[in-house]
Amino acid sequence: xxxxxxxxxxxxxxxxxxxxxxxxxxxxxxxxxxxxxxxxxxxxxxxxxxxxxxxxxxxxxxxxxxxxxxxxxxxxxxxxxxxxxxxxxxxxxxxxxxxxxxxxxxxxxxxxxxxxxxxxxxxxxxxxxxxxxxxxxxxxxxxxxxxxxxxxxxxxxxxxxxxxxxxxxxxxxxxxxxxxxxxxx
Amino acid sequence: xxxxxxxxxxxxxxxxxxxxxxxxxxxxxxxxxxxxxxxxxxxxxxxxxxxxxxxxxxxxxxxxxxxxxxxxxxxxxxxxxxxxxxxxxxxxxxxxxxxxxxxxxxxxxxxxxxxxxxxxxxxxxxxxxxxxxxxxxxxxxxxxxxxxxxxxxxxxxxxxxxxxxxxxxxxxxxxxxxxxxxxxx
Numbered sequence: 001x002x003x004x005x006x007x008x009x010x011x012x013x014x015x016x017x018x019x020x021x022x023x024x025x026x027x028x029x030x031x032x033x034x035x036x037x038x039x040x041x042x043x044x045x046x047x048x049x050x051x052x053x054x055x056x057x058x059x060x061x062x063x064x065x066x067x068x069x070x071x072x073x074x075x076x077x078x079x080x081x082x083x084x085x086x087x088x089x090x091x092x093x094x095x096x097x098x099x100x101x102x103x104x105x106x107x108x109x110x111x112x113x114x115x116x117x118x119x120x121x122x123x124x125x126x127x128x129x130x131x132x133x134x135x136x137x138x139x140x141x142x143x144x145x146x147x148x149x150x151x152x153x154x155x156x157x158x159x160x161x162x163x164x165x166x167x168x169x170x171x172x173x174x175x176x177x178x179x180x181x182x183x184x185x
Numbered sequence: 186x187x188x189x190x191x192x193x194x195x196x197x198x199x200x201x202x203x204x205x206x207x208x209x210x211x212x213x214x215x216x217x218x219x220x221x222x223x224x225x226x227x228x229x230x231x232x233x234x235x236x237x238x239x240x241x242x243x244x245x246x247x248x249x250x251x252x253x254x255x256x257x258x259x260x261x262x263x264x265x266x267x268x269x270x271x272x273x274x275x276x277x278x279x280x281x282x283x284x285x286x287x288x289x290x291x292x293x294x295x296x297x298x299x300x301x302x303x304x305x306x307x308x309x310x311x312x313x314x315x316x317x318x319x320x321x322x323x324x325x326x327x328x329x330x331x332x333x334x335x336x337x338x339x340x341x342x343x344x345x346x347x348x349x350x351x352x353x354x355x356x357x358x359x360x361x362x363x364x365x366x367x368x369x370x
Binding site: 065076079086096114170171175 | 250251252253254255257258260261262264265268269271272273280281284285287288291294295296297298299300301302349350351352353354355356360361362363364
């Protein structure tokens with residue numbers, strides 16, 4: 001820590017930014033490899049009106065994809081979780097509150113990277129899930145993500161801006177929104 | 186369906202491939218916009234040894250990110266789910282079997298796109314979760330994804346190749362793997 005603290009702030013930021021951009025470039029390269037695999041011309045298209053998969057609809061042989069990294073898995077999962085928080089109703093039902101708490105508990109046991117799951121278990125033990133409202137849950141999610149990011153030496157996010165970063169899903173007339181309750185018992 | 190069937194197969198494949206590549210290019214463009222937002226130079230780095238977020242660690246002002254599309258959310262969530270299936274133990278414990286079934290039930294209520302969640306509820310009603318072993322769960326996940334993809338007119342995946350497409354997480358000496366049970370009661 002003291003070694004880093006002795007450097008000028010702008011130098012740390014530049015170096016870290018370079019590292020992050022390098023990692024991101026690796027991810028894009030990996031994504032490109034996956035796309036070549038998935039969009040191989042031998043793939044054909046499933047017909048909307050077809051109720052079963054015909055032999056011509058699938059690829060019969062091909063190469064393996066590169067294994068997913070922990071970082072790629074983390075990015076995908078946080079994308080899902082922050083969107084869940086963004087769409088979480090202002091006035092959730094009891095079932096919705098129960099569901100998101102249970103979801104976090106399941107992730108702390110079953111997130112498909114054991115050491116990450118174990119760490120997340122500690123995070124939610126120290127920071128119990130807050131899901132009484134949209135604001136409460138999205139702030140809790142942002143805070144939990146920052147706790148994880150800090151432990152990994154990664155960027156933290158200013159939680160007062162979480163609604164701007166993770167807005168409602170792009171969906172006409174808000175028809176995708178999860179509905180909450182109008183009963184406040 | 187009959188209109189499509191009257192076209193030569195290679196022509197259908199080429200057209201569909203073009204559509205898919207176009208959609209994928211849009212996604213990459215959207216990703217690029219997000220990266221510009223996230224990796225803005227004003228972001229600084231959280232120190233690994235710092236237990237609280239200091240003012241210099243966060244961005245105090247900035248732009249909003251573009252809203253996530255249903256397709257981006259879907260891709261992120263399937264990445265998480267297929268990796269979960271890939272890491273699912275050969276001999277899961279009772280708790281693990283219960284957890285993944287409950288996770289799918291929660292997704293059918295809380296997936297942050299209501300119409301998608303409603304559709305997924307139908308999918309798991311017709312195709313109850315099979316989670317007795319790694320093979321069973323990864324095949325079930327692949328099948329469930331294909332049911333969703335077919336309904337959207339998207340590509341389907343040959344499930345006999347699911348282990349090659351969604352392999353174990355990239356992790357040294359398999360230390361990330363979820364552990365199952367050795368008791369077969």
